[in-house]
Each structure stands twice: as structure tokens, then as C-alpha cells.
Amino acid sequence: MSIxxxxxxxxxxxxxxxxxxxxxxxxxxxxxxWGPPRDHDEALRVLRRAVELGVTFIDTADSYGPYVxxxxxxxxxxxxxxxxxxxxxxxxxxxxPGEWHTVGRPAYxxxxxxxxxxxxxxxRLDLLQLHRVDPEVPLEDQVGELKALQDxxxxxxxxxxxxTVEQLEQARRVAEIVSVQNxxxxxxxxxxxVLRHCEREGIAFIPYSPIGKGALAGHGSPLEHVAKALGVxxxxxxxxxxxxHSPVTLPIPGTSSVxxxxxxLAASTVSLSPDQLDELSAL
Numbered sequence: 013m014s015i016x017x018x019x020x021x022x023x024x025x026x027x028x029x030x031x032x033x034x035x036x037x038x039x040x041x042x043x044x045x046w047g048p049p050r051d052h053d054e055a056l057r058v059l060r061r062a063v064e065l066g067v068t069f070i071d072t073a074d075s076y077g078p079y080v081x082x083x084x085x086x087x088x089x090x091x092x093x094x095x096x097x098x099x100x101x102x103x104x105x106x107x108x109p110g111e112w113h114t115v116g117r118p119a120y121x122x123x124x125x126x127x128x129x130x131x132x133x134x135x136r137l138d139l140l141q142l143h144r145v146d147p148e149v150p151l152e153d154q155v156g157e158l159k160a161l162q163d164x165x166x167x168x169x170x171x172x173x174x175x176t177v178e179q180l181e182q183a184r185r186v187a188e189i190v191s192v193q194n195x196x197x198x199x200x201x202x203x204x205x206v207l208r209h210c211e212r213e214g215i216a217f218i219p220y221s222p223i224g225k226g227a228l229a230g231h232g233s234p235l236e237h238v239a240k241a242l243g244v245x246x247x248x249x250x251x252x253x254x255x256x257h258s259p260v261t262l263p264i265p266g267t268s269s270v271x272x273x274x275x276x277l278a279a280s281t282v283s284l285s286p287d288q289l290d291e292l293s294a295l
Contacts, residue, residue, distance in 0.1 A: 013274065013278040015274065016281050017033055017066035017280050020280050021259065025097060025099075025139060028068070031068050033251065033262075033276075033280055034068070034218075034264040035265070036071045036264035037070055037071060037085060037266065038073070038081065039266040039267050039268045040058065045076055046077070046108065046109035046110070050268075052084070055084050055268065058268060058270055059088035059089055060088055060089065061273060061274070063093055065273075066277075067277070068095055069264070071099050071100075071218065071220075072100050073101035073102070073104070074101065074124050075102075079131060082131040082132050083131050086131060098132060098134075099141060099191070100137060101193075102124035102125060103121065103124075103142050114144045115146060116144070116145065116154040118149075118156070121154065122160075135166075137166065139170075139190070139191060140167045141170070141171035141191060141193055142158065143173050145174070151183060152185075155189075158187065162187065171190055171193060173192070173220075174194055180192060180210075189215060190215060191217070192218065194220070195220055195221045196219035197219060197221060197250060198228065198293075199224065207257075207260075207261070210260050211260050214260070217260045217261050218263075218264055219263050222254055222264065224250075228246055228250045235249040235292065238284070238292065242288075244278075247275065247279070248275065248276070248282050249284070251265060252283070252284050253284060256289055257293070
């Protein structure tokens with residue numbers, strides 16, 4: 013199983029050029045994205061191995077744990093390797109396992125940015141993404157507070173998560189938006205319009221749940237026959253399709269094991285034929 017992240021191409025975000033296959037750290041928490049991971053030492057190994065293999069983009073959020081995820085990243089990787097971009101998010105309050113509540117009040121977003129700086133051990137966040145748009149707070153106020161924090165030097169770049177084209181353009185009237193992180197994979201394409209808009213505007217598109225939380229990876233996957241033809245796994249096919257589908261995609265598959273991490277990153281060397289790409293795109 014060969015891994016060569018240079019083959020995925022690159023995107024430049026917040027002044028850093030990163031490989032187009034990253035790592036989503038959410039899995040390094042307990043059940044329901046709550047509390048510490050079952051195996052803390054393996055979590056550290058996963059993060060260190062990811063960087064060792066060439067991952068230059070790691071995605072996290074204050075709400076993963078909550079707070080646990082950012083703390084594990086610091087424990088594993090600080091001081092951070094030059095060129096590594098750590099993207100975090102704010103905008104959710106957690107009240108228990110599997111419980112998520114949107115909060116976009118400017119004072120809350122400022123508080124969470126300040127705390128993320130402390131937990132990650134940095135003076136400036138590479139990329140802060142608004143985790144969700146709070147419908148109770150004007151979007152201009154939410155993005156405006158992030159712009160104020162950017163002007164203060166506490167955020168290098170601003171992104172959004174789970175937005176429409178209209179919301180993206182509304183936010184861009186307030187601040188430069190460098191990334192959009194929406195749920196998207198080969199069989200869940202409701203954000204296709206957003207992806208194509210990002211492509212036209214030169215905005216990175218970060219598809220989370222790139223293999224459908226494992227639904228596309230196992231036996232019976234709609235990707236299985238293509239995987240068998242290539243001698244690879246369905247999850248590798250799903251990731252390879254995302255990389256080929258648009259030059260602005262940056263998939264962030266997550267896992268809590270080194271073995272699975274290496275399997276995911278081996279998607280970097282999977283090449284799909286034009287016919288296979290068309291077949292998968294038609295799913």
C-alpha cells in the first residue's frame with residue numbers, strides 16, 4: 013500500500029500550501045464526540061503518524077470533546093511542524109454525548125477563539141471556521157466578529173461550515189472567506205452547487221464525512237465493484253473520486269487507528285479511469 017500525498021496536488025489556505033488529503037480529528041474523542049478517546053496513546057500515534065506521512069492539514073473544533081480534541085492535538089504535535097495547518101471551528105455548545113446547540117453570539121465566538129488559542133498553544137489560529145450559522149444571530153454579526161478577531165491578529169483566515177451559496181456570498185460581503193466545509197461524498201451531493209461555486213471563486217471546499225461515516229467503506233458499498241477492479245478498498249475509491257471530482261476539494265477522512273489512517277492516505281495513489289469516474293459520478 014503506497015502513500016504519496018504529493019500526488020493529490022495542493023491548495024493554498026491562509027498563506028500555507030497544503031496537500032489535498034487531510035485528516036479530520038473528530039474521531040479522537042469518546043462516543044457521541046464526547047469526552048476523551050478510548051485509547052489516548054493511540055490518538056497521539058495517529059496524529060504523529062499523519063504528519064509523518066505528509067498530512068499538512070488537520071481539522072478539529074472546540075466542540076469535539078468538547079475541548080478534548082484540541083488538547084490532544086497540542087499534546088501530540090506541539091511545537092507544530094512548519095507548514096502544518098490546523099483548522100478549528102467555533103459555534104456549537106455541547107450539553108452531552110451527541111448533543112449539539114448552535115451559538116453564534118459574537119461574545120461567545122470571541123470567547124471560544126481565545127480558548128482555542130490557549131488549548132492549541134498558538135498566538136494565531138491558522139483557520140477558524142464558523143461551525144454553523146446561528147439562525148438567531150445575523151450572519152453579518154457572526155462573521156463580523158471573526159473579522160474583528162482577524163484584524164486583531166488572532167485568526168489568520170476565516171471559513172464557514174454547512175452553508176448555502178447565498179450564505180457564503182452574504183459572509184463574503186463582510187470578510188474574505190477561504191474555505192467551506194460541508195458534508196459531501198460520492199453518494200451525498202446536496203452541496204454540489206456550493207462546491208462548483210467555490211471552484212469558480214477559488215475557495216477551498218472541505219468535504220466532511222467523505223466516506224459517509226464508514227457507510228461507503230464496508231461490504232455492500234456501491235463503490236465495491238470499482239474497488240475490486242483496482243485491488244483497493246471502497247473507502248480509497250471514495251476518497252480518490254473526491255480528489256478527482258474538483259481541484260478545490262480537500263477531503264478530511266477521520267479515524268482513531270494508525271492502520272486505518274494509512275489505508276485512507278493510500279487513496280493518494282489510487283487512479284480512477286475516466287469511465288470509472290463517470291460511473292461513480294452517476295451514483
